[in-house]
Amino acid sequence: MSTLSELTSMTWANFADKPVLETGATVFAFLAATRISRLGGNHPLLNPTLLAIILISLGLEATHIPYDVYLRGADVIHFMLGPAVVLLAVPLFRQRAVIRASARLIAVGLAVGLPVGVLSAVGIAWALGASSQTILSLTPKSVTAGIAVGISEQIGGLQTLTIVLVIMTGITGAVLGPIIARLARIDDPRVVGLTMGIASHGIGTARALQISEVAGAFSGLGMGLNGVLTAILLPLIFRLL
């Protein structure tokens, strides 16, 4: 993650410039996006992160503020992503009893979902002639965004493209997850939740929580473990290639 280098290259002078405007705008945009999402019954298509990104982009376009000026100001928020990902250890630790109790189910879910998730996306994109930059950015698409940007950077993808692809994947999984479960006649909340977490990270988990508490817990687990495992495996595989 480039946060540390960005932070160290930043002098106190430009830190004090006025990050208040950019930080404030980001918080307000996200708050507004959350409200809009709630008005729409928290429908996965009304993803607050995506709405906030659109709002800020429109704002930058309208005010002719270049992106790097905005990012310099909003770097305080961007920096928090690192500590937030470290803190994902806490929900995983809280669920250690579930991990132990359903170890086999979870292990099989990861052994199938992780490679199928990566290879299906990479395979389709490659077959349809996507550029290598796009394919690399697409590789960690099923991983929670905080971890996915780190993976994308490690393997040479574009962080910002990865974030948007990750959100698109999350929305797809949240919408399709319950539909596919119904088509395949699967009603075990552990299976549906775990799979939605592995395939579509936090956005899928938010949807799984609406199905049931058990589905939500397993989805959170699938998301966390899939994120950590993908972050370990992908860079190692790319190092060997």
Added chain:
Amino acid sequence: MLEQIARVLCWLCVGEIAARSGLLPFPAPVTGLMLLYAELSVRGKLPDDLGILADRLLQFLGMLFVPAGVGVIAYLDVLKTEAMPILTAVIGGTAITLFVTMVVVNRLGIAIAKSHEPESGQLEGAAGDVNS
């Protein structure tokens, strides 16, 4: 609380050093996550303040991606010219992943339930505890 913030930044720092020195190829925050998990496992319990810190920060995790996500406006051309492969890979790939994983894991779940009935009851109970 300050102690917990220091703990998180400390593990993140170790992760950053490991990543920058080329010692570990993983993203720094993921190394930090694993180290924090290992520390909690050794301690055997979660400090209250750390739990509160995690709940508060993770509540608006979605906001933390916004600044980096806005950067995509520089790549709108890429998204437009490669819209077809990107959308097919994202939607098709996710649908395949969901279907294959659900079917395989469900088979296993049925097999486990058949081999010894009590386990699935136990599992549900455990999941309920964790979520409450």
